[in-house]
Amino acid sequence: MFHGKNLQVARMLQGLSRKELGEKLNVSEQSIWQFEKQMIEPSFENILRMKDILQVRSDYFFEAFVIEQTFFETNVAYRKADASSRKKTNSEVVYLNVAVKIIKYLEAFVNVPPTTLVTLRNEGSRGIFTGCSNEQIEAFAAHARLFLGIQQDNSNLLLALEKSGIYVLEKNVGGKADAYSAWSIDDVPIIVLGIKKSAVRRNFDLAHELGHLILHPHVDFGALDKNERQEKEREADYFASCFLLPREIMQDEYNQIKKISNPDSYAQLKLKYHVSIQALEMRAYKLGFLTPQQHSYFYRQIALRDYRTEEPFDREIILKRPGKIRSIFNLILNNKLTDLQNIENDFKCQRKLLEEMFSIESAFFAPFENQEKFTDLNNVFRVEF
DSSP: OHHHHHHHHHHHHOOOOHHHHHHHTTOOOHHHHHHHHTTSSHHHHHHHHHHHTTOGGGGGGGOOOOOOOOOOOGGBOOSSSSSHHHHHHHHHHHHHHHHHHHHHHTTEEOOOOOOOHHHHHHHHTTTTSOOOOHHHHHHHHHHHHHTTTTTTTOOHHHHHHHHHOOOEEEEEOOOOOOOOOOOOOOOSSSEEEEEEOOOOHHHHHHHHHHHHHHHHHOGGGGGOHHHHHHHHHHHHHHHHHHHSSSSSHHHHHTTTTTTOOOOOGGGGHHHHHHHOOHHHHHHHHTTTOOHHHHHHHHHHHHTTTTTTTHHHHHHHHOOOOOOOHHHHHHHHHTSSSOOOOHHHHHHHHHHHHHHHTTOOHHHGGGGGTTOOOOOOSOOOOOOOO
C-alpha cells in the first residue's frame, strides 16, 4: 500500500511545496494533496520520478516510516514570524525530526559523551542567572564562556559547542533566516547554520543560537507577538556580543583605537578575535566608546565601502565545518559496525539524501562503498571529534 504520509515527509524534507513537487512531476497541486491523503495512488512512472526527486528508494513509499515528534514548531528559535516563514518552519521541523532519528540510529553504535550543555541550561532555569537584563545576560555569557572553555580568540568555538553535546548542522536554510536552533523533548540540542556566511558571521550565528538554547529553552516562540519575538532576538544578540567579546578584554582593546568610528580601525581585531567588524563596533558602542553620532557615521562608512556584503579579511579567515556527525559516520564505517548499504536500507533513502542533510561531500563516503561484512562490535567505541 502506498503511504501518503511518507510522501509528505520526504517532500517537506526537501523544502518543496505541493505545487513545486507537482510542477516537477507535471501533475497538479491537488494531485499531490490526493497522493498524500491516500485518496489516489500515483502511477508507477510518477513513483520512479518521485524517488529521484526526493532522494529515496521506491520501497520507501510502501512501508510506514515512523518519525517521533521530538521537535515542535513552537520551540524553534526561527527569526521570521510572517506566514511564509511559518510554512518554512514546518519544513525545518520535519528536517529536525528526521535528522535526530538518524542521529539516534548512529549513536546506538558508539558511546557518545554526555550533553554537558544541559547543565548550563539548567543553571539558568534554576534561577542562578535570573532575568534577562543586559547585566544578567552579560554575567551569564561570561559564565557560559568559562564553562565551555572558549579560547580568547574564539578559534575553538565550533568544536567547544559540539563537545558540549550540540549537534551543529548546516544546510540551505533559505528565506531571510540565517540560522535556527531548538531542544528536542529528550534534550538533544541542535543548531542549524546557513551555508552562505563568512567564518566571522558564522561565529556570531553560533553564539546567537547558543544564547537561545540556554536563555530561552522553554519559550513558546509560536505564542510570542512581533515585539516579544524581537526582544528575544535582541537578548540572543546581546548574549552573543558579550560571549564573543568579553568586557574586561575588549575595553583595553577599544582604548587603543584612535579612529573609533572608522570601520578599518577594527580590521586587526577581527583577525584577532574572529568576529566581524560590525559586531566589534556594536560591542564598542554598547560599552560607551562611541557616541550615537559616531555610531551613525560608522554605518554610513560601512555602506559606502560596501562592507555589508563583504568585509576585509572575510576570505582570509578559514571557514570551519561541523565535524561531529562526520566523526560518528567515520568511526562506525571504519570499524565496520555497519555499512553504507545497511544505513541506506534502514532509512530507505539514497546516499545523496544523507549527504545533503548533513552537508557531507560524496567523496567522504567513497572509501566505504564496497565494505566487507560488518562486525557486531556494538557500543564499544567512543567518538572523538
